[in-house]
Amino acid sequence: MVEQDWLSERFAEHRVRLRAVAHRMLGSPAEAEDAVQEAWVRVSRADTGQVENPGGWLTTVVARVCLNMLKARGSRREDPTGALPPEPAAGPRPADPEDEALLADSVGVALTVVLDTLAPAERLAFVLHDVFAVPFDEIAAVLDRSPAATRQLASRARRRVRGAAENSAAARSRKREVVAAFLAAARGGDFAGLLAVLDPDAEVGEIHGAEAVAAFFSGRARAARVALVDGVPAAVWSHRGRVAAVFAFTVVGDRITRIAIDTEPDPDLEVVHLRTGDEDRA
Known part of the structure; x- marks a missing residue:
């Protein structure tokens, strides 16, 4: 019971980040929540005795769940689930250079659109490393590939995202x-x-x-x-x-x-x- 309480507390502590990871990976709030719930089912049954980095371990579990969901989505040839919704705003606000730079950033509609064109492994490597700063060796364990191969996946995805962002910004x-x-x-x-x-x-x-x-x-x-x-x-x-x-x-x-x-x-x-x-x- 003590171990279960510890696990529940760690999961609650990292839940916001875990949902953010799933949201970026899947592009859908509903699917992100499903992924986090599935991750909880998995970790609640796992042996946590050797876990030294709860946040990294939980992120890895969520990433594996998302990877499986992306592969299943591809096998069903489903359409993309849509762009990420913006954070609600209280009302109009004036723009300054920082505001415009953030809005023009690739993390948004343009990013979601191009992510839907990436293979699941490329998408996971890019999102975990470039968006959430997960080390390549941890991502490699999720993908069952070498860190060097994982780095190449992220690099290839990064080039495609950058090109799409530049085109979108120009338009x-x-x-x-x-x-x-x-x-x-x-x-x-x-x-x-x-x-x-x-x-x-x-x-x-x-x-x-x-x-x-x-x-x-x-x-x-x-x-x-x-x-x-x-x-x-x-x-x-x-x-x-x-x-x-x-x-x-x-x-x-x-x-x-x-x-x-x-x-x-x-x-x-x-x-x-x-x-x-x-x-x-x-």
Whole structure:
């Protein structure tokens, strides 16, 4: 009973980290919780007499469970479970360079997407080493490979993640420029400027065609601001410190093809206001 109490206390002590590991590995909150529960079933039956590093041992057990789940998912040819949800935010906040760097980091939607393209062993090696700083010799024991082979798996995964992150960052940067140009033209009543960033078949609700959309927005959107909404460039209009409307833009190439306006946005959206030169002058 004393050993079981000790094990239960250690598991509770490390549970947050164990769930974080499973979440990064599996990309799903529900599956992460299942993995942690399965890990508890396994460790509760194990002999802990030789365990000197409870945190490392528990991480290894969770990693093995996740590896099995990833292999089973691949054998069923299931679709990815989706991107990691952002941490809830209390409300809009101004961006500083550190905020933008963090939001542009690969750990987020871009990382989850590219992780779903990796083999289970590559995914485990990268997540455990690069995200959670687990030594390669411990990861090698989980994968039943040599530390050198495990290092190569992580290196290969790292190159793919880095490439995907760079592509994603470039796309976000360009979309932000298009959204900023659209809002500047709308506020200034610049009809030609609006047409320059609108696709000929652009639409907003029941309004179709670039000229109709430009006419609708020309001279409007004066209070809208460029923002990252859940990490995606968009525009928001706030009232008394609360986001009252979100403008989501579909951009193909350098042109806006669709604008969706949500006047009842989720209060847990992660909203980071971004400064533009035009807004400073407004």
